[in-house]
Amino acid sequence: MTIVVVMEQVPDVVEELVIAPSGTDLDRDAVSYVINEYDDHALEEALLLAEATGDEVVAVGIDTTGELDQALYTALAKGARRAIKVTGDFEGAWLSTRAAAQLLVPVIKELDPRLVLTGVQAPDDLDGQLAPTLSALLGWPHASVVISSEIADGVVRARKELWAGITMTLELELPAVLGVQAARQAPRYVPISRVRQVMREASIETREVEPVGDLAPSLMRLRFPAETSQAEMLTGNASEIADRLIELLRARGLL
Amino acid sequence: MSQRITVLVEHLEGQPTDVTFELLGLARRIAKTNGAAVEALLFGETVRHLAQTLPADRVVMVEHPLLRYLAPEATAITLTTLLRTDPPWLVLIPNTSLGMDVAAWVAATLDWPLIAYCEALEQHDGQLVATAQLFGGKILADVKLEDRPTVISALAGTFATDALPPAPPGTIEHRDPPAELAALRTRSVVLERPEAADVDITRAEKIVAVGRGIESKDNLELAEQVAEALGAVLAASRPLVDAGWLPRSRQVGKSGLKVKPKLYFALGISGAPEHLEGMKDAELIIAVNKDPKAPIFSVADYGVVADLFEVAEALLERLEG
Ligand SMILES: Cc1cc2nc3c(=O)[nH]c(=O)nc-3n(C[C@H](O)[C@H](O)[C@H](O)COP(=O)(O)OP(=O)(O)OC[C@H]3O[C@@H](n4cnc5c(N)ncnc54)[C@H](O)[C@@H]3O)c2cc1C
Ligand SMILES: Nc1ncnc2c1ncn2[C@@H]1O[C@H](COP(=O)(O)O)[C@@H](O)[C@H]1O
Numbered sequence: 001m002t003i004v005v006v007m008e009q010v011p012d013v014v015e016e017l018v019i020a021p022s023g024t025d026l027d028r029d030a031v032s033y034v035i036n037e038y039d040d041h042a043l044e045e046a047l048l049l050a051e052a053t054g055d056e057v058v059a060v061g062i063d064t065t066g067e068l069d070q071a072l073y074t075a076l077a078k079g080a081r082r083a084i085k086v087t088g089d090f091e092g093a094w095l096s097t098r099a100a101a102q103l104l105v106p107v108i109k110e111l112d113p114r115l116v117l118t119g120v121q122a123p124d125d126l127d128g129q130l131a132p133t134l135s136a137l138l139g140w141p142h143a144s145v146v147i148s149s150e151i152a153d154g155v156v157r158a159r160k161e162l163w164a165g166i167t168m169t170l171e172l173e174l175p176a177v178l179g180v181q182a183a184r185q186a187p188r189y190v191p192i193s194r195v196r197q198v199m200r201e202a203s204i205e206t207r208e209v210e211p212v213g214d215l216a217p218s219l220m221r222l223r224f225p226a227e228t229s230q231a232e233m234l235t236g237n238a239s240e241i242a243d244r245l246i247e248l249l250r251a252r253g254l255l
Numbered sequence: 256m257s258q259r260i261t262v263l264v265e266h267l268e269g270q271p272t273d274v275t276f277e278l279l280g281l282a283r284r285i286a287k288t289n290g291a292a293v294e295a296l297l298f299g300e301t302v303r304h305l306a307q308t309l310p311a312d313r314v315v316m317v318e319h320p321l322l323r324y325l326a327p328e329a330t331a332i333t334l335t336t337l338l339r340t341d342p343p344w345l346v347l348i349p350n351t352s353l354g355m356d357v358a359a360w361v362a363a364t365l366d367w368p369l370i371a372y373c374e375a376l377e378q379h380d381g382q383l384v385a386t387a388q389l390f391g392g393k394i395l396a397d398v399k400l401e402d403r404p405t406v407i408s409a410l411a412g413t414f415a416t417d418a419l420p421p422a423p424p425g426t427i428e429h430r431d432p433p434a435e436l437a438a439l440r441t442r443s444v445v446l447e448r449p450e451a452a453d454v455d456i457t458r459a460e461k462i463v464a465v466g467r468g469i470e471s472k473d474n475l476e477l478a479e480q481v482a483e484a485l486g487a488v489l490a491a492s493r494p495l496v497d498a499g500w501l502p503r504s505r506q507v508g509k510s511g512l513k514v515k516p517k518l519y520f521a522l523g524i525s526g527a528p529e530h531l532e533g534m535k536d537a538e539l540i541i542a543v544n545k546d547p548k549a550p551i552f553s554v555a556d557y558g559v560v561a562d563l564f565e566v567a568e569a570l571l572e573r574l575e576g
Contacts, residue, residue, distance in 0.1 A: 013391040013525075016548065026394075041497075098363060121355070123390045126398065128359035128371035128408060132327070136363035141328050141440040145352040145510065155442060161510050162267070162352045165449030165503050170326060173440035179356075181510070182497040217370045217405075220384065220397045225550070231542075231558040241559055242569035245541065248557065252539065254461060254518050255485065 001053070002113035005046045005080070006104060006134075007061040007071055009033040010124045023221040025094050035071045038119025044183035045149060046117050047079045053151050056081040058111055062103055063087050064095055069204055070195075077190045077198040084111075088209045097125045101133040102212040108138065110207075114174040115156055120144050120181040126217055131179030141172040144179030258291040259343035263334060264298070265325065265353055266305060274349040274411035279310055281376060281414040282347055288378055291344060295424065298322040298333055310422045319432035326444040327356035329436055335364050336433040342404040350408040352510060358408035365406075370398050372528070373409040391527045392550040411509070412532045452504030454488050461487035461518040464507055464534070465495065468523015468544065468563050472500045478522060481567050484574035485520070492524050508533035522563040526551025543567075 011017060011031040018027040046057045059075035061068045063085045072083035086103055095103075108116060116138075118131045135142030147167070149158045155171045158178050162168060234244050249255040260282040265272045275295075282293045295311035300323035306314045315337065321329040334357060338346060348358040350372060362369035374395075375386040383400040385407060456462060463482040469475060475489075482489040489505065496506040507514055509529040519537035524530060526542070526549055534540070535554040542555040543563045552558040559566060 011390060013393055014546070017390055017393055019394070026390075037494075097359065098369075101363065126371065126387055126389065126396055127369045128362065129355055130359075132331075132356050132359035133363045135327075136331075136360045142356070142360070143327055144356045160352065160356075163510050164512050166267070167447050167449075168324060168326065169443075169445045169447065171442040171444075172328075173442065176440075186498050217368045217385075217398045218401065220399050222389070223395050223397065225392070225395055225553060231552050231555040233552075233558045233560065235560075238561065238565035238569040239572075241561065241566055242573050245557075245559075245566075245570060246573055248541075249485070249518070252517075254539070 001055045002111050003046045003050055003055045003057050004108055004111055004113040004116045005039070005043045005057060005059050005075070006116065006118040006130065007039045007043070007059055007075065008036045008119070008122055009061075009065050009068060009071060010036045010122050013123055019222050019224070024219050025222070028092055033065050033067055035074075036119045036122045038121065038180060040187040041183040042117040042119050042180040043075055043078060043080070044185065044187040045146075045180050047188070048184060049115070049149060049151055050079070055114070058082045058084060058113070060084045060104065060107055061086065062090075062095065062100055064090055064093055066091050072204050073195050073199050073202070074190060076202050077195045078188055082205065083202075084205045084207060086207050086209055088211055090211050093211075094124070097127045097130050097133055099212050101130055101137055103209055104134065105137050106209070107207050108134070115151065116140075116175070116177045118177070118179050120146070120179040126219065129179055131177050135177045138175075138177065140175045140177050142177035142179070143170045143172065145181045146178045147182045148184045149178060258289065259294050260286055260291050260345045260347065261294045261296060261338070261343040262311065263346070263348045263354065263357065264295050264305070264309060265349050265351060266299065266302070269305070271305060271308060272349070272351070274351060276416045276419065277411065277414040278347045278349060278409055280416040280419045281409065282345075283310075283418045283420070285345070285376060285383065287418070294343065296334065296337060298325060298330055306427045307423045309424050310419045312425045314424045314427045315430055316427065317430050317432050319436055321436050321439060322432070324444050324446055325353050326441055327360065328439050328441040331357045331360040331364070332435050332439075333433055335361050336435070337430065338365060338404070344404060345400075346404070346406045348406065348408045350410050354408055358406055362406040365404070367404050367406055368401070369406045369408065371408045373407050374413050376407065376409070388528050391525060392531070393548065410528060410532070412535065449503065452502065454504065456488055456490045456505060456507065457512050457514055459488040459514070459516050461485055461520070462490050462507075462514060462516045462537075463487045463520045463522065464490040464492065464524060465522050466492040466524030467494050469495070472498070474564070475500060477564065477567050477571075480571055484571060485518075487518065487520065490514070492530050521551055521555070522567065524551050525549050526554065
């Protein structure tokens with residue numbers, strides 16, 4: 001049986017982000033893309049599940065950047081059996097979650113999995129999370145913010161994190177959708193040489209699709225947060241800064 | 256569609272959560288400018304006693320054993336059923352672990368727009384504009400609200416509660432649970448509390464918190480030393496806990512613990528919204544980060560743009576030397 005993992009490339013927020021002249025998108029030329037960190041966890045959780053059940057993991061992504069192959073080959077190198085990239089006339093487009101879900105549903109239906117795993121959230125969407133959106137469109141039960149899972153007797157038992165260490169364990173009938181916050185263990189590492197080998201030996205399947213209309217909120221503009229911060233920036237070399245900090249803490253009776 | 260603003264009440268173990276009151280306060284502020292009514296939707300197993308505590312014009316209650324913990328499927332179906340029969344203008348859902356699962360499901364099922372990660376909802380030139388956080392809080396998006404039912408999932412710890420009238424509510428109404436609850440595909444829901452931790456960071460007066468900038472587990476020792484020298488306890492952002500470097504009980508933030516110490520000294524933490532949610536009310540926040548644009552500086556009292564290792568070592572030298 002099949003477990004689908006949905007993967008997305010997102011702008012690396014560690015880098016400087018630039019707003020495009022249109023004011024409603026990032027300057028995509030200035031962006032470097034990384035795989036959404038929660039997708040690494042979703043993939044890891046899928047691989048762990050599959051190791052226990054003998055399921056086949058299929059990695060699926062929508063290629064909005066023209067650079068998705070690397071991520072999919074990495075997934076194959078880590079143990080996914082197949083990788084599928086959804087392509088179409090949306091390269092460079094900023095897809096809403098709703099549009100992404102609509103594009104993914106036919107591919108998921110074709111694969112007929114018993115479980116779909118996505119990352120819990122991505123930093124680039126205005127309209128919420130994909131896992132519950134897919135759940136609604138597919139009519140399958142779901143849980144997000146999942147930190148461990150187990151397949152047993154026609155159900156998936158998923159542990160969802162609330163807050164302050166409180167968790168909710170749900171038993172969902174299969175097929176189901178999970179939004180993964182963290183895998184049971186840190187995502188596995190795969191050497192680049194192994195990825196290169198996979199690039200020579202395996203291939204990525206493609207599914208060409210038509211773009212969909214969608215109901216994205218009407219974005220007026222993007223902007224940087226106002227510099228409302230009262231933060232006083234301390235400058236100088238490390239020892240001058242250390243002196244200032246100690247002075248500050250002493251003055252407040254904190255040392 | 257009526258000019259109603261509907262708030263989904265979140266509660267756990269017999270208490271509405273703080274964000275519920277924040278959203279009721281937000282709804283009240285918007286309602287004041289355009290005469291809308293504020294409605295609270297209260298789902299649970301037995302929640303009658305909670306209805307009295309909710310400052311809304313109307314509380315609509317649905318009681319059913321499957322709604323006990325507000326698990327995703329039961330909550331989403333119940334909410335969708337009510338909204339479909341009598342659509343409000345805005346639906347406010349907390350962008351919490353419970354709310355996240357519900358908001359997108361409801362919006363997709365009803366085919367209504369959803370604005371997630373909302374941190375502000377304000378009138379600009381007679382137009383209601385929602386501001387959402389994107390890219391880890393580094394970018395804000397202003398979105399115009401249309402004249403149609405819209406779902407908004409709003410960040411916790413962001414909205415003031417001062418506009419709230421005193422409870423009890425105007426009216427309390429009871430609705431039957433939807434028939435679909437009989438056919439749920441969620442078979443069981445169990446809630447678990449964490450075991451007692453070695454250190455309770457919510458009681459600490461001083462916290463040294465480390466983030467991914469610390470780079471490796473081995474480097475944690477340096478942070479431990481700084482904490483010790485300052486008489487502080489060590490806490491962390493989520494990725495360090497996910498990596499297994501520190502126990503869950505040391506995690507600050509949305510899915511971790513909320514802390515309000517006298518000193519929060521953040522080393523190599525970017526300040527993602529989910530982290531800020533847990534510490535922005537600390538009395539004194541000092542942040543060290545090599546990225547001058549790190550959102551942590553937006554809540555800090557003092558900021559240092561520098562390499563955390565250099566600052567930590569210099570501090571140690573002073574404090575121990
Ligand atoms: C549902 C949900 C719940 C979440 N709950 C939480 C939560 O409870 N708590 C939490 O923390 N996060 C939580 N997160 C994760 C959150 O979104 C961020 O991913 C996380 O807070 C980032 O941690 P960080 O700041 O340590 O890492 P990064 O964002 O990677 O930041 C590392 C920072 O270190 C700086 N840095 C690197 N090297 C150095 C150096 N040598 N010197 C100085 N600075 C350096 C970098 O400039 C960067 O700003 C949650 C996410 C989701 C989706
Ligand atoms: N455009 C997309 N292409 C592929 N996967 C996506 C896309 N958008 C969201 N996802 C998946 O959904 C997860 C959560 O993202 P989001 O729901 O957008 O917050 C991501 O980590 C991916 O697993």
